[in-house]
Amino acid sequence: MPYYLTGSARYFVNCIYGFQYMIRFILNNKLIQTDDPPGTLLLDLIRYREYLTGTKIGCREGDCGACTVLTGEFTGGKVVYRPVTSCLTALGNVHQKHVVTIEGLNGEGLNFLQRVICEEGGTQCGFCTPGFIVSMTGFCLGDGEPTAARAVASVDGNICRCTGYKSIERALARVTGLLEGRAELVAAGAPTGVVAEPGAAGVGLDFLVKQGIVPAYFADIPGRLAELALQPNGVLHKGGRFLGGGTDLYVQQHAAMVGSELEFLSGRAEMKGIVETGGQCVIGGAATVTDMLESPIIRRAFPNFAAYARLISSTPIRNIATVAGNFVNASPIGDLSIFFLALETRLTLSNGLSRRELSLRNFFKGYKVLDKAPEEFIEKISFDLPATNELFHFEKVSKRTNLDIASVNTAMRVRVSEGRIVEGFISAGGVAAVPALLEGASGLLGGGRGLSGGRSPDALLVEEVVERAQAEISPISDVRGTSEYKRLLLGQLIKAHFLTLFPNLNAEDLL
Numbered sequence: 001m002p003y004y005l006t007g008s009a010r011y012f013v014n015c016i017y018g019f020q021y022m023i024r025f026i027l028n029n030k031l032i033q034t035d036d037p038p039g040t041l042l043l044d045l046i047r048y049r050e051y052l053t054g055t056k057i058g059c060r061e062g063d064c065g066a067c068t069v070l071t072g073e074f075t076g077g078k079v080v081y082r083p084v085t086s087c088l089t090a091l092g093n094v095h096q097k098h099v100v101t102i103e104g105l106n107g108e109g110l111n112f113l114q115r116v117i118c119e120e121g122g123t124q125c126g127f128c129t130p131g132f133i134v135s136m137t138g139f140c141l142g143d144g145e146p147t148a149a150r151a152v153a154s155v156d157g158n159i160c161r162c163t164g165y166k167s168i169e170r171a172l173a174r175v176t177g178l179l180e181g182r183a184e185l186v187a188a189g190a191p192t193g194v195v196a197e198p199g200a201a202g203v204g205l206d207f208l209v210k211q212g213i214v215p216a217y218f219a220d221i222p223g224r225l226a227e228l229a230l231q232p233n234g235v236l237h238k239g240g241r242f243l244g245g246g247t248d249l250y251v252q253q254h255a256a257m258v259g260s261e262l263e264f265l266s267g268r269a270e271m272k273g274i275v276e277t278g279g280q281c282v283i284g285g286a287a288t289v290t291d292m293l294e295s296p297i298i299r300r301a302f303p304n305f306a307a308y309a310r311l312i313s314s315t316p317i318r319n320i321a322t323v324a325g326n327f328v329n330a331s332p333i334g335d336l337s338i339f340f341l342a343l344e345t346r347l348t349l350s351n352g353l354s355r356r357e358l359s360l361r362n363f364f365k366g367y368k369v370l371d372k373a374p375e376e377f378i379e380k381i382s383f384d385l386p387a388t389n390e391l392f393h394f395e396k397v398s399k400r401t402n403l404d405i406a407s408v409n410t411a412m413r414v415r416v417s418e419g420r421i422v423e424g425f426i427s428a429g430g431v432a433a434v435p436a437l438l439e440g441a442s443g444l445l446g447g448g449r450g451l452s453g454g455r456s457p458d459a460l461l462v463e464e465v466v467e468r469a470q471a472e473i474s475p476i477s478d479v480r481g482t483s484e485y486k487r488l489l490l491g492q493l494i495k496a497h498f499l500t501l502f503p504n505l506n507a508e509d510l511l
């Protein structure tokens with residue numbers, strides 16, 4: 001609805017057109033209540049309604065980070081803040097949350113983060129700097145270890161380096177140095193994060209307020225969010241197009257999304273979470289890549305998952321992008337599709353009345369064609385947790401290492417008994433119209449039926465697997481590489497799987 005309509009005029013238009021949305025959230029220190037369609041972009045409300053123009057518009061596609069804001073919500077009894085790209089975030093996805101823009105971090109003069117960025121020459125031309133400061137604040141509000149590597153990773157969604165990397169790294173090193181002081185307090189037993197009791201700030205927050213990194217009003221936010229949570233919301237689950245994080249939909253259909261009827265899945269508590277049950281891992285249909293990164297079950301099953309995830313988008317995107325959204329987007333190079341295909345993943349689809357199960361492999365029927373009715377959504381994603389004799393590896397090559405989609409990606413899982421491969425699966429993306437499970441190549445590893453006696457993981461087997469894989473792919477030439485290049489890449493990446501999982505293999509024998 002137009003912003004200029006107020007009071008009874010707004011009510012009148014509501015009655016005629018049936019608008020009945022009411023999104024409530026705290027923007028910096030202010031309560032926002034709006035009946036704008038929940039598909040409206042947060043960025044537009046911030047800039048054009050609230051005139052908070054410190055949040056910039058760069059790409060509007062999630063790539064540059066100029067529009068980064070923090071969203072805070074109750075998770076595990078405390079308010080957890082995460083950077084997100086406001087250009088891809090629908091208002092419905094910030095309902096009952098705390099949204100923080102650069103203006104919400106300003107106190108008197110420059111705060112500590114703004115000062116170090118200036119002093120170290122990291123301000124660049126200035127346009128992207130607010131996004132950097134917001135991401136750095138997210139890093140300070142987190143309770144992970146303040147290492148240099150984590151500090152640098154925290155700005156992986158802020159792509160501009162127009163004055164170079166070193167000035168930003170120097171600023172981040174000073175932030176890390178400051179947080180080490182807080183780490184000592186935590187090591188002495190003090191709580192971190194923004195604790196749930198209204199007004200009772202944790203030492204982590206106290207510390208950040210004292211250092212001028214966040215303003216004092218942050219301490220009241222848990223109480224204010226708790227109050228907001230008690231207010232009813234009947235508008236985000238009315239049916240319509242399913243929306244997870246919006247990181248695909250808002251890039252592809254930006255304008256159409258704003259007024260669309262949307263079914264918001266990310267706010268549905270029952271669809272979040274990653275649990276272990278009877279040897280299976282069950283992931284909710286609204287779980288994000290960050291949820292996977294933070295899950296002890298995933299970390300135990302895939303000790304290298306953090307390294308794989310670093311190759312997938314960026315921190316602000318991973319914070320909102322869902323696993324199910326990656327499957328339904330059906331991109332032939334979807335990283336999560338490739339990761340989960342090698343695990344023989346099963347989906348539970350629901351239409352709200354009944355459920356059915358099918359394998360992820362059979363979900364992909366053709367280019368962007370899925371075995372899914374429009375009214376069906378992915379409720380659960382499940383796979384058998386790897387047994388102790390199972391090995392897994394994921395590889396991705398893209399034109400740029402970070403924040404880029406794959407030219408070719410692939411995963412391999414093998415079961416090993418007495419040094420021999422008795423079962424294995426290889427998936428590959430960018431080499432066919434769909435994310436593919438390479439059935440022929442997997443068959444050589446016993447895929448799905450087991451190999452009696454097993455195969456020795458030697459150069460001969462690798463050669464056979466690569467050859468079989470080549471026979472079952474049909475890559476096309478596009479901006480991510482020629483078909484010949486993609487064939488070559490897949491062959492090399494399959495060798496990389498073997499070399500990683502079987503370190504006794506001699507790389508030279510495979511070349």
Ligand SMILES: Cc1cc2nc3c(=O)[nH]c(=O)nc-3n(C[C@H](O)[C@H](O)[C@H](O)COP(=O)(O)OP(=O)(O)OC[C@H]3O[C@@H](n4cnc5c(N)ncnc54)[C@H](O)[C@@H]3O)c2cc1C
Nearest residue numbers: 062244245246247248249313322324325326328335377378
């Ligand atoms: C800057 C940027 C970088 C990216 N980098 C990568 C990358 O490196 N690798 C990669 O694989 N992808 C990448 N992506 C793509 C995207 O982030 C992922 O595909 C993401 O997982 C999509 O999830 P979402 O929740 O945001 O999907 P949405 O945009 O919310 O939805 C995508 C589709 O899925 C449907 N949907 C969502 N949830 C469900 C559900 N539970 N059941 C049924 N349908 C559902 C929607 O209706 C829609 O059709 C990137 C995107 C951006 C913007």
Ligand code: FES
Nearest residue numbers: 058059060065087
């Ligand atoms: S405007 Fe570039 S990430 Fe949002």
Ligand code: FES
Nearest residue numbers: 124125126128160
């Ligand atoms: S273009 Fe990003 S700061 Fe200059």
